[in-house]
Amino acid sequence: MSGLYSYAQLLNEVSGNAERLAFIDFKLRFTGFIKRADLKEEFGLADAAATRMIALYRDYREENIIHDRSNKINVINLEKYVPLLPIEAEQALGMLAHGFNKNKIADRPLISYRKIGVVKNQLDVNEVSKITRAISSEKAIECCYISGSSIKHCARELAPVAILYDGKNWIFRAYDRSESGAHKFKNFNFARATEVKVVELNNGDAAQHEKLSEDTLWNTPLPLFLELHHELNEAQKASIRRDFGMLPTDNELYLTESAALVWILTKLWNIDVSNHDESDLFFKFKLKNKDMIEPYL
Secondary structure, eight states, X not given: OOSOOOHHHHHHHHTTHHHHHHHHHHHHHHHSEEOHHXXXXXXXXXXXXXXXXXXXXXXXXXXXXXXXXXXXXXXXXXXXXXXXXXXXXXXXXXXXXXXXXXXXXXXXXXXXXXXXXXXXXXXXXXXXXXXXXXXXXXXXEEEEEOOSSSSOOSEEEEEEEEEEEXXXXXXXXXXXXTOOSSOOEEEEEGGGEEEEEEOOGGGGBOOGGGSGGGOTTTTOEEEXXXXXXXXXXXXXXXXXXXXXXXXXXXXXXXXXXXXXXXXXXXXXTTEEOOSOSOOSSOOSEEETTHHHHGGGO
16 A cells, blocks of 8 residues: 555545545644544544544555654654655645645545646645644754845755745745844745755754744734825726725725735735835835835835
């Protein structure tokens, strides 16, 4: 039973247990552990049934799991782990963000669906899984990172803390141990992180000051006061009002966003944050409270 299974093959062999085995494999690979409580929460299984399900998984992938008796959980055996089912990095990140979904693994959309602009091998699932396991276990990683905003392409030591998605890119938030500036928590594109490995020995665990609870920008909500850009014509304004759920008479939009993500939002929503009125760029909104937000841009 060492080969890679499709979900259909697994369903044919174990029927309703296919989803549970897929969940165990997913949890092991992308968080690094599986507990009986995970199966109880996801499927309502009692402890005895959860134990049997983990034993069934062992029948397929005995060497994937090591039982950690001291913590009473089953952890991934990194040296011998072999996936039970194929899964793409983007599918895994989506389920980590929104919850496990067997239809993503089975590739069975409920209505006709196609993703636009698929780039093959954009995300390396093995590199991504190392980062997500580090987030789950609060560990630090070493990686090479190709920065788009600086010439700093050398190896970095990071403590990943969260994942986010901007509609185009999957990103992870991390404490950058190599950063000498004041803001050490930064956003990193998953696709640009290579040669990922867990930091060994004493520095492997994330320190308290490297955890998400200590990320001031992430935990600071900022009010954004937006108005429809004055260069838009009435037809454009009407379209944007519909896109953003505004009333037909609205010209302003108010929302709150994390200080760590404001800059990303200004790019995604085409928000004009400049001090001048003339521009060749297309803007949907003008930021009214720029003076308040400027330190975070």
